[in-house]
Amino acid sequence: AQSVSQHNHHVILSEAASLExxxxxxxxxxxxxxxxxxxxxxHLQLLLKYFSGDPxxxxxxxxxxxxxxxxxxxxxxxxxxxxxxTAEYFCAVNAETGANNLFFGTGTRLTVIP
Amino acid sequence: EADIYQTPxxxxxxTGKKITLECSQTMGHDKMYWYxxxxxxxxxxxxxxYGVNSTEKGDLSSESTxxxxxTEHFPLTLESARPSHTSQYLCASSLDRGxxEQFFGPGTRLTVL
Numbered sequence: 001a002q003s004v005s006q007h008n009h010h011v012i013l014s015e016a017a018s019l020e021x022x023x024x025x026x027x028x029x030x031x032x033x034x035x036x037x038x039x040x041x042x043h044l045q046l047l048l049k050y051f052s053g054d055p056x057x058x059x060x061x062x063x064x065x066x067x068x069x070x071x072x073x074x075x076x077x078x079x080x081x082x083x084x085x086t087a088e089y090f091c092a093v094n095a096e097t098g099a100n101n102l103f104f105g106t107g108t109r110l111t112v113i114p
Numbered sequence: 115e116a117d118i119y120q121t122p123x124x125x126x127x128x129t130g131k132k133i134t135l136e137c138s139q140t141m142g143h144d145k146m147y148w149y150x151x152x153x154x155x156x157x158x159x160x161x162x163x164y165g166v167n168s169t170e171k172g173d174l175s176s177e178s179t180x181x182x183x184x185t186e187h188f189p190l191t192l193e194s195a196r197p198s199h200t201s202q203y204l205c206a207s208s209l210d211r212g213x214x215e216q217f218f219g220p221g222t223r224l225t226v227l
Contacts, residue, residue: 004156032213043118044204044218051213090157101147101172102216104157 002027002093006105013081014113021076021108023065023091033074034092034102035065044090050074061085083114116141120205120219127195128227135190135222137205146188147216149204150174157204163188164210195226 005024013019025031035047048059055067065076074091091105118139127133139146144165149157149172159172163182177199178192188207192199202223206216 009154034215036218043220044206046215049213049215099162099170100211101159101162102157103173104149106154106156 002031002095002103004091004093004103004105006089006091006108008108009106010109010111012111012113015083016080017112019076019078019081019085019110021089021091021110023074023076023105024072025074025091025093025103026072027093027095029095031093031095032100033065033067034094035059035063035074035076036090036092036104037087038090038107039087047076047089081110081112083112086110086112118205118207118217118219120203120222122222123220124223124225126225126227129194129196131195133192133195133224135203135205135224137188137190137219138186139188139205139207139217139219140186141207141217143207143209143217144185145208145210145214146182147206147208148172148178148180148188148190149206150176151202151204151221161190195224197226200224200226 003026032051034049037047038044050057050067058064088107090107092102121136148161151157158174160176161180204221205219208214208216
C-alpha cells in the first residue's frame with residue numbers, strides 16, 4: 001500500500017518569505033501526485049497535480065511542485081508567500097493501477113504573518 | 115452550478131442513535147468517496163463507489179455503511195452512534211481515472227456524546 005509523509009506539521013513564515021513543504025511517498029510503481037489546500041472554513045481544493053511529463057508542475061496562486069522520482073518526493077514551493085496563503089496543505093498520491101484511491105499525508109499547517 | 119454538498123454541516127448526537135450523513139454531487143461524476151479526518155491526522159478513506167449499486171470498503175475499517183442508489187447521491191449511515199465515531203466526515207467525487215482530481219464537500223463534523 002502507498003503511504004505519504006509530510007514532515008512539517010506547522011510552518012510559520014512572514015509575508016514575502018519563500019516556502020517549501022516536503023512530501024515523500026512510498027510506492028514502487030507509477031503514481032499520480034497531488035497537492036490539496038484547505039483555506040480556513042473552506043472545502044479542500046486542488047492546488048496542482050502531476051501524472052506525466054514535465055516533473056515541474058505549476059498550480060494556482062503561484063504554487064509549483066517538483067516530482068523527483070529517485071527521491072520519491074513531490075515538494076511544494078512558492079517563492080513569496082502572502083497572508084492569504086495561510087491554510088492547511090495536504091500531499092496525496094495514488095497508484096496508476098488498482099482502485100486509484102488517494103492516500104493523504106497528515107497535512108502541514110501554514111501560518112503567514114503579515 | 116456543479117458542486118458537491120454535504121448535510122448536516124454539524125451534528126451533535128447521543129450514543130445509540132442512528133444517523134445518516136448526506137452527500138450529493140452535481141458534477142456528473144461516477145466515483146464517490148467518504149473520508150474520515152481527525153485533527154492533525156491524514157484523511158482516511160472509509161468507503162468508495164464506482165457508480166450505482168457499487169460500494170467498496172476503504173483502507174480504514176469503519177462501522178458505517180453506505181449506499182449508491184442514484185449516481186448523484188452517496189449517503190453514509192451509522193446504525194448506532196458511539197463516542198468513538200466522533201470525527202469529521204468528508205465526501206468527495208471524481209471521474210474514474212487515476213489522475214482525476216477529487217472534488218470535496220464541506221464536511222460534516224460529528225460529535226457523539
